Amino acid sequence: xxxxxxxxxxxxxxxxxxxxxxxxxxxxxxxxxxxxxxxxxxxxxxxxxxxxxxxxxxxxxxxxxxxxxxxxxxxxxxxxxxxxxxxxxxxxxxxxxxxxxxxxxxxxxxxxxxxxxxxxxxxxxxxxxxxxxxxxxxxxxxxxxxxxxxxxxxxxxxxxxxxxxxxxxxxxxxxxxxxxxxxxxxxxxxxxxxxxxxxxxxxxxxxxxxxxxxxxxxxxxxxxxxxxxxxxxxxxxxxxxxxxxxxxxxxxxxxxxxxxxxxxxxxxxxxxxxxxxxxxxxx
Amino acid sequence: xxxxxxxxxxxxxxxxxxxxxxxxxxxxxxxxxxxxxxxxxxxxxxxxxxxxxxxxxxxxxxxxxxxxxxxxxxxxxxxxxxxxxxxxxxxxxxxxxxxxxxxxxxxxxxxxxxxxxxxxxxxxxxxxxxxxxxxxxxxxxxxxxxxxxxxxxxxxxxxxxxxxxxxxxxxxxxxxxxxxxxxxxxxxxxxxxxxxxxxxxxxxxxxxxxxxxxxxxxxxxxxxxxxxxxxxxxxxxxxxxxxxxxxxxxxxxxxxxxxxxxxxxxxxxxxxxxxxxxxxxxxxxxxxxxxxxxxxxxxxxxxxxxxxxxxxxxxxxxxxxxxxxxxxxxxxxxxxxxxxxxxxxx
Numbered sequence: 003x004x005x006x007x008x009x010x011x012x013x014x015x016x017x018x019x020x021x022x023x024x025x026x027x028x029x030x031x032x033x034x035x036x037x038x039x040x041x042x043x044x045x046x047x048x049x050x051x052x053x054x055x056x057x058x059x060x061x062x063x064x065x066x067x068x069x070x071x072x073x074x075x076x077x078x079x080x081x082x083x084x085x086x087x088x089x090x091x092x093x094x095x096x097x098x099x100x101x102x103x104x105x106x107x108x109x110x111x112x113x114x115x116x117x118x119x120x121x122x123x124x125x126x127x128x129x130x131x132x133x134x135x136x137x138x139x140x141x142x143x144x145x146x147x148x149x150x151x152x153x154x155x156x157x158x159x160x161x162x163x164x165x166x167x168x169x170x171x172x173x174x175x176x177x178x179x180x181x182x183x184x185x186x187x188x189x190x191x192x193x194x195x196x197x198x199x200x201x202x203x204x205x206x207x208x209x210x211x212x213x214x215x216x217x218x219x220x221x222x223x224x225x226x227x228x229x230x231x232x233x234x235x236x237x238x239x240x241x242x243x244x245x246x247x248x249x250x251x252x253x254x255x256x257x258x259x260x261x262x263x264x265x266x267x268x269x270x271x272x273x274x275x276x277x278x279x280x281x282x283x284x285x
Numbered sequence: 286x287x288x289x290x291x292x293x294x295x296x297x298x299x300x301x302x303x304x305x306x307x308x309x310x311x312x313x314x315x316x317x318x319x320x321x322x323x324x325x326x327x328x329x330x331x332x333x334x335x336x337x338x339x340x341x342x343x344x345x346x347x348x349x350x351x352x353x354x355x356x357x358x359x360x361x362x363x364x365x366x367x368x369x370x371x372x373x374x375x376x377x378x379x380x381x382x383x384x385x386x387x388x389x390x391x392x393x394x395x396x397x398x399x400x401x402x403x404x405x406x407x408x409x410x411x412x413x414x415x416x417x418x419x420x421x422x423x424x425x426x427x428x429x430x431x432x433x434x435x436x437x438x439x440x441x442x443x444x445x446x447x448x449x450x451x452x453x454x455x456x457x458x459x460x461x462x463x464x465x466x467x468x469x470x471x472x473x474x475x476x477x478x479x480x481x482x483x484x485x486x487x488x489x490x491x492x493x494x495x496x497x498x499x500x501x502x503x504x505x506x507x508x509x510x511x512x513x514x515x516x517x518x519x520x521x522x523x524x525x526x527x528x529x530x531x532x533x534x535x536x537x538x539x540x541x542x543x544x545x546x547x548x549x550x551x552x553x554x555x556x557x558x559x560x561x562x563x564x565x566x567x568x569x570x571x572x573x574x575x576x577x578x579x580x581x582x583x584x585x586x587x588x589x590x591x592x593x594x595x596x597x598x599x600x601x602x603x604x605x606x607x608x609x610x611x612x613x614x615x616x617x618x619x620x621x622x623x624x625x626x627x628x629x630x631x
């Protein structure tokens with residue numbers, strides 16, 4: 003096969019078609035399951051939607067379920083709080099690392115990144131002990147609290163935010179800070195009026211990706227929560243019981259879980275590209 | 286407005302001292318230019334005055350007040366950066382008004398002062414635009430207007446014209462000088478361009494290797510240099526240098542005879558290309574190495590033994606290569622420097 007054939011519009015079209023199919027087919031299949039009646043689920047599998055037998059019953063059942071509503075609210079609160087906290091702390095840390103001469107700067111950066119190197123499961127047991135025994139005041143402990151999850155996700159998301167935002171802040175010319183200082187600004191004013199607006203694309207990326215991480219996280223949420231702080235991902239597992247699996251409602255919840263993340267990503271994907279390439283070339 | 290005084294100011298990075306005991310008095314309303322080659326410490330000096338670099342030792346006074354360790358925002362200086370440092374997310378009006386905004390000036394006051402400052406640099410039609418929509422010259426004027434909008438004690442300009450094309454640079458040079466004159470403000474200006482320094486300055490400070498080589502008016506620096514560095518740095522073409530020996534009060538080489546010298550010993554003679562007169566009985570001689578017509582004059586490069594000198598001649602003059610020419614200079618225009626220390630011998 004010649005190189006020109008491989009790069010021809012037809013082959014490019016075929017390549018992206020296959021890739022799109024691989025990505026979207028599971029979502030389509032999940033949607034089909036979520037709108038099928040229970041009896042149709044175990045018939046002859048079909049890729050096509052039979053509109054005459056379509057039902058929104060699974061969605062109605064899930065959305066009217068108070069437990070599911072609580073899980074959804076928990077997920078929203080935990081993900082959003084985590085995204086905001088991580089973005090703010092990440093920006094402050096990145097600014098300090100970018101602008102100040104700190105002792106052991108490179109080592110700090112590497113050390114922070116090592117948090118992301120081990121598989122999260124490695125931390126599970128110590129975290130469980132910390133949540134149940136160490137961070138405990140009377141009857142209250144971090145275990146099964148939204149605060150606990152928010153703080154925990156910060157531990158895993160901050161290195162990423164720090165790494166991403168440092169590149170962004172490094173890309174903002176130091177002369178702008180200096181000009182603002184000479185113009186009479188304090189460090190806080192420089193951060194809020196110069197750095198924050200210019201780092202917005204990077205902050206958007208950080209917020210979105212950390213939000214999605216927290217939204218999709220299952221391992222810690224299932225281990226470190228029991229009743230009050232359960233999130234939507236852990237709720238998914240509750241449809242698999244010893245007496246059987248409620249596939250229709252499971253698929254409906256999965257679709258509802260997917261929706262906010264897909265919506266957010268679709269709306270801001272342009273910012274993500276801008277954020278990831280910010281500072282790559284001198285403006 | 287305010288005076289600025291540097292007393293034995295030094296800047297060191299570890300063991301390396303890049304500015305050595307700088308003493309300088311800048312008067313209220315003066316236009317002072319810090320001039321020197323790259324890496325001489327002129328920008329560092331300015332950044333120390335702005336408060337953007339710490340002072341390793343010495344004292345910096347502004348308006349009689351010690352500001353050595355004061356934060357930039359408390360110094361009441363305005364600075365124009367080499368790359369203008371305009372805030373890209375703000376419009377021209379917001380850029381100009383930023384110092385007033387951080388000073389929490391009222392909106393009415395801000396709008397009025399922004400328009401006033403923009404008017405001074407002809408930016409009124411561009412107030413709603415963003416820096417990316419402006420030309421280099423317009424951006425430069427925004428940076429100037431941002432400096433003008435409040436009433437700073439001192440204006441600092443760090444090579445503000447270096448990013449402009451030659452034609453615009455000449456125009457902006459005149460604008461900056463006119464602005465300084467009309468406002469009567471104290472301006473400190475950093476440049477490596479001697480023409481800029483000579484045309485703008487009330488006084489020039491010539492720096493090299495972190496040390497002040499000479500402080501003086503442009504005329505003093507040009508006509509009465511203190512050392513070989515100053516003599517060679519200022520002027521285009523550079524001053525001509527001829528090495529030789531003076532004995533019995535007379536400087537002579539194989540190509541120079543009978544020139545009165547202030548002392549005996551190994552000396553370097555310096556003279557300007559434009560002070561030369563071609564004369565058959567001249568005390569200098571050399572062979573024509575190259576001829577460079579520029580339109581307004583013809584520069585003739587002569588080989589004088591080891592030294593090569595440039596003479597400024599009539600624009601129609603075209604000597605043949607290799608021909609021997611005789612020329613002379615007035616005794617008063619012959620400057621002598623110690624061959625050993627490079628210092629001027631008067």
